[in-house]
Amino acid sequence: MIPYGRQTVDDDDIQAVVEVLRSSWLTTGPSVELFERAVADVAGTKHAIAVSSGTAALHCAMHALRVGPGDEVIVPAITFVATANAAVFEGATPVFADVEHDTLTVDVASVASKISPRTKAIVGVDYAGQPCAWRELQALAESHRIPLVADGCHALGAVYNDRPVGSLAAMTTFSFHPVKHVTTGEGGAITTDDDALAARLRMFRAHGIASDHRAREQRGTFHYEMVELGFNYRICDIQCALGISQIKKLFSWVERRRAIAARYREALASINGLEVLRDRPEAKNAYHLFVVKLPPSADRAAVHRKLRESGIAANVHYMPVHLHPFYRDRFHTEPGMCPVAEREWQRILSIPMYPALTDHDVDQVVDALKAALRA
Numbered sequence: 314m315i316p317y318g319r320q321t322v323d324d325d326d327i328q329a330v331v332e333v334l335r336s337s338w339l340t341t342g343p344s345v346e347l348f349e350r351a352v353a354d355v356a357g358t359k360h361a362i363a364v365s366s367g368t369a370a371l372h373c374a375m376h377a378l379r380v381g382p383g384d385e386v387i388v389p390a391i392t393f394v395a396t397a398n399a400a401v402f403e404g405a406t407p408v409f410a411d412v413e414h415d416t417l418t419v420d421v422a423s424v425a426s427k428i429s430p431r432t433k434a435i436v437g438v439d440y441a442g443q444p445c446a447w448r449e450l451q452a453l454a455e456s457h458r459i460p461l462v463a464d465g466c467h468a469l470g471a472v473y474n475d476r477p478v479g480s481l482a483a484m485t486t487f488s489f490h491p492v493k494h495v496t497t498g499e500g501g502a503i504t505t506d507d508d509a510l511a512a513r514l515r516m517f518r519a520h521g522i523a524s525d526h527r528a529r530e531q532r533g534t535f536h537y538e539m540v541e542l543g544f545n546y547r548i549c550d551i552q553c554a555l556g557i558s559q560i561k562k563l564f565s566w567v568e569r570r571r572a573i574a575a576r577y578r579e580a581l582a583s584i585n586g587l588e589v590l591r592d593r594p595e596a597k598n599a600y601h602l603f604v605v606k607l608p609p610s611a612d613r614a615a616v617h618r619k620l621r622e623s624g625i626a627a628n629v630h631y632m633p634v635h636l637h638p639f640y641r642d643r644f645h646t647e648p649g650m651c652p653v654a655e656r657e658w659q660r661i662l663s664i665p666m667y668p669a670l671t672d673h674d675v676d677q678v679v680d681a682l683k684a685a686l687r688a
């Protein structure tokens with residue numbers, strides 16, 4: 314099977330993990346700090362706080378902004394459920410904004426229409442690897458004095474107006490799940506330039522305790538205090554050793570993703586009624602996913618099945634979050650709230666996209682897609 318996404322793990326990655334396994338620190342050690350520095354360098358920020366997953370990163374970000382009961386957090390309708398769930402973890406209500414029909418990133422006019430006196434944060438998602446309309450979002454957020462969070466879980470290595478994703482909002486979250494640009498098995502991070510937010514993020518990651526074990530070791534003290542309720546969202550040195558080794562290859566892998574996207578764009582242009590997402594001219598897409606919109610007349614489930622029969626595991630990212638039973642039951646969301654997302658998601662399909670995909674694989678996917686559509 315050619316999957317829709319997968320990790321690349323080389324011998325040097327394995328060697329880096331083995332070295333940490335033989336060292337004194339399996340967790341909360343020097344590799345965590347080195348990985349954080351590497352992530353902050355890619356993001357162009359002062360701080361990166363590495364955590365156990367992208368979901369944990371989003372939760373930490375909501376907590377750092379003091380999101381709580383009675384607050385609303387605006388999120389796009391098309392994203393992974395974790396973007397909205399993070400607001401719910403802190404007792405807030407997610408409010409769903411519609412998306413642009415041609416990029417599927419959040420529609421800034423829709424965000425503007427959802428702002429209320431209770432809006433505590435706005436979360437933009439760089440869907441599929443493409444930065445959303447950050448300039449317009451920043452202007453809107455500034456005029457209402459509402460903090461912006463970027464869910465950059467799809468977009469490590471992407472650029473917007475010459476600035477790296479990671480530096481476009483008060484905080485940006487990343488995921489290092491195996492299908493993402495670099496992996497730590499499971500893992501995530503939050504990047505920020507704000508010292509106070511960074512301190513809150515670090516504390517929430519470690520039970521709400523104000524100092525970490527290694528810092529106490531270095532000071533030769535046993536004393537610590539828990540000053541608020543936090544979680545164990547730590548990532549370990551074994552994972553970070555893999556991350557440090559992987560992130561050295563980030564830019565060459567992102568370049569390969571862009572080359573694959575260019576090949577898909579050219580080859581798919583001849584399919585009647587099929588559309589690819591528009592790339593924003595002021596941005597450089599990091600292509601976590603390659604999403605096509607099937608011709609409106611196509612039966613997506615049948616195309617998906619046919620592709621599987623040809624050895625290609627396509628996927629769908631995502632059903633609009635407000636249509637999930639949990640949100641309909643708990644927050645009374647319903648169809649009609651985000652009409653563009655509800656219409657467009659029915660056509661979308663993520664076809665294989667990962668750096669190890671060969672040109673031959675890409676051609677095979679295109680041929681299989683053409684055959685599936687003919688059938």
Ligand SMILES: Cc1ncc(COP(=O)(O)O)c(C=O)c1O
Binds near residue numbers: 395467487489499
């Ligand atoms: C947009 C988005 N946000 C958040 C997450 C959560 O990341 P993780 O799986 O590392 O918890 C994902 C993961 O797929 C994602 O795609």
